[in-house]
Amino acid sequence: MTTSAIQRIEEAYQAQLNRTFYAAWPENPRAYAEDAGAKGLEAFQKSLANNFKGLDDLGSHQWIGEEVSPFLQQGLGIQYPAFTTEVLLEKATSAQQRWSKTSVEQRADILVACLDKVSERFFEIAYATMHTTGQSYVMSFQASGPHANDRAMEAISMGYKELTRFPSQVEWVKNMGKFDLTLHKNYKPIPKGVSLVIGCSTFPTWNTVPGLFASLITGNVAIVKPHPKSILPIAIVVAEMHKIFADAGLPQGIVQLAVDTVAKPITKELAEHAAVKMIDYTGGSAFGDYLETLSGKTVFTEKAGVNSVILDSVNDASAVFGNLAFAASLYSGQMCTAPQNVFVSESGVATSDGHLSYDEVVSGIAAAVKGLAENPKMGAGTLGAIQNEITAKRVKDTMESVGSGAVAAASVVVDNAEFPDARTASPTVIAVDAEAVSTWKHECFGPIVFVVKTKDADHSLQLAAECARELGAITCQCYSTNSEFMDKTEETMNAVFTPVSFNFTGAAFVNQHAAYSDFHVSGGNPSGNATFTDAQYINRRFVWVGNRRM
């Protein structure tokens, strides 16, 4: 193993241990070669209407693919080799034999090399992400490129530390009075076996690589099952990994891509197969709940949640409305961390410039959301496009069901100069009474914000905590100038395993979870049972076994 891989892992682990800012790969596209963007676009364009290059198709029974660009509303025409469950698991089981025999150091070396190799295609991955998820160009680059790589590096470094936590062998000596009893003991982290990593349509690499690299560093092989509408970004990642495996004389079965279609999904068949020992999943709650019940599997989930904002009192109302508008508009509210319900007391909100009534708060948020959407320099780039037609329909249906009187900001199509056919929708802002639980107290995925009128700040907090406990929550934002209420909010929301961000304005947004510092999804409420990245995210993937010799 090269010294540099270990050094980088140690550095990443120190950052993780200290929860400090750290970035193994620059998140700014300008830090890369001047022509990297153009080359990435060219590579992406070449891949269109073609069979995907770089994946072994040995044993595949057909080529399939049905991705559609949310920006173009046209099919990409890219086909991927498809395999039966039997073929996938045969290759995986065979590769497992080989991969589990590599040392932790070898695996660390290879996996860091994989990430470096992937980084050479960050721009192509960015375009692939744009045209499958609808994310803007900059978000696509950051989320699927450096931020994803950093989350993978986080898993590798935590993995390396956990796997080397105990000595591989020791001499154990116990004095028995008249003599010493000496036993030679060794300790081995034994991998659990084949891992199935199920991706989602909105963050095809960022949500996939943590589980993938966590399984790989612990000696397990993986089958990556992307969402059928969002394959290309992770296909590029897998193809680059295959190059590194080939260089190292390792089988490609260590990581396989399992593609399917919406009409003929293969996920259940894979998940229920006896040879699959672990499952990583990002997606809707119903399927995640089902996976969690499968017996004999170690399952890691990130499911849906309902994220709350508790708006109690603020200094600068316009800075707060602006921040909230951006958090709700970023990728059209399609981030798992986006706020949905803003709880505001019926008596309104105190600000440094005087008191705002509930209605004024609603108008303020609505105006900020509309202002952002209509801003020609900001709107289209912040919103990106709507990944799934169902999401666009949900926005319309929700507005219709509450009636125009409740709609403070209507969702509108936002012109995208670069992509005139883009499927866009600005957030709708809806005023609703706390009593109308059927309206706001469930997940409304997409650009939908409810400003929920409550009795007072304590009631707001109570409802936010209820949502987190019953429906799950990944984030919570609290705006308050009252330190006592802030402490109470922190304690109450933490008790339902929900992190709180306080008084974010300016460049800090509740949606953003930084690698090495912010645990993503607590794992303690219905929004998921696992965290990027704590020690158990690693330790549940292998088993310590100790042997003793006289």
Add this chain to the structure above:
Amino acid sequence: MTTSAIQRIEEAYQAQLNRTFYAAWPENPRAYAEDAGAKGLEAFQKSLANNFKGLDDLGSHQWIGEEVSPFLQQGLGIQYPAFTTEVLLEKATSAQQRWSKTSVEQRADILVACLDKVSERFFEIAYATMHTTGQSYVMSFQASGPHANDRAMEAISMGYKELTRFPSQVEWVKNMGKFDLTLHKNYKPIPKGVSLVIGCSTFPTWNTVPGLFASLITGNVAIVKPHPKSILPIAIVVAEMHKIFADAGLPQGIVQLAVDTVAKPITKELAEHAAVKMIDYTGGSAFGDYLETLSGKTVFTEKAGVNSVILDSVNDASAVFGNLAFAASLYSGQMCTAPQNVFVSESGVATSDGHLSYDEVVSGIAAAVKGLAENPKMGAGTLGAIQNEITAKRVKDTMESVGSGAVAAASVVVDNAEFPDARTASPTVIAVDAEAVSTWKHECFGPIVFVVKTKDADHSLQLAAECARELGAITCQCYSTNSEFMDKTEETMNAVFTPVSFNFTGAAFVNQHAAYSDFHVSGGNPSGNATFTDAQYINRRFVWVGNRRM
């Protein structure tokens, strides 16, 4: 917190990290005060035919108890306060509020003090263990006293380390080009909630305290539900803990004892209650499997297994037979780590003194087992007594079902001079062909040893691995002078998550798992899903939650 508690925790953790020999409490009764044994006996005798003293009975609806001494075959007549599930959970939930507000340092201090306090009653606990489990005096002392305390200390020290792994607060600074974005972040290990710890009849403290102290150090309160036939040892532990809690001004609801009877068990009602978030369990596989399926609970199990011995080739046959005989006889095979199936090739076993046929191996093991049982200085003290009448019946039924021709050593009642009424049974040694799977390929709890005739050593290994994979295994012993076969055995058994001990003779026994060094139960096969003590045994009991402020 006193410096000494932290120092002791650090010392214990270093031993655990290095897997070296360490004992926080001496395991030799002679290391204690000269009259400690007599005082312990006196205290035990005083407790007989009486209401148990030291547990709060506030809110209890009756006093119950049905323990029977396997040495006396008489009821102990000790009654304990019984509570309804509602009362138990009301107290637990209330105590949880208080306990979760203590700092990690406070909890560590209090829990180490609890163990010190418990150590003052080691001798009384030893007699309590003898007369509920049937363990011999020395094993009762060691297993329920210092060894149990050490396993608890192991959980505390791993817990302390995991809970303090990340800083409680940091300043996170990210350069944004023209300015720095600074966020103040904190990280809190939030306890999951009420923990139910279900004990077994054979090791009432050793198998209970690891989960109990792991839950407590992580800020959770616990309800201890002992086996109705084995309450007294852990009742003493809980009573001593209550003294420490009282001194610290803490509620006794932090640890409660929930007693029931065989006829009216309350375990399911407790386990299924929504307020119970975690379950630790030691016992039979059927109930353990049921507990593992309960949704919304974090469940840690040690269930049954079938432990194998692979007898390939040896140097000193009599040393090996003697070691095996002791391992099978210790506490009459009622240890979860005791060997059941000894796999021997039909071609026999090579030794330094020549070749032994399969029949000679069977006779050798049988002779060693009989010799030990008949040895007046060793027999009764090694065997102890049979905890449950069902176990004694199983031995008889098994001998009958295989027929006298197969019984190489019949189980006999072994006279115990001190306790003439003791329920005893020496191990039966039964010769059986590998094909007769219905005889040997299932758990036969108690003093039953099958010497299974296989095709060859590889076949022996294959069967041992099959047993571990399908039925679970906590230990495996391999006797071989062939280093290639030893390596193969290690790899094959480790792949089914079973540790292997090689060529134990003399004072080393496969049954013994040392705290701080040997992981007990791997957690990777059907014998259980958890380990004493790896990091996840701790980390699955709390959730990291981070908060961010501008």
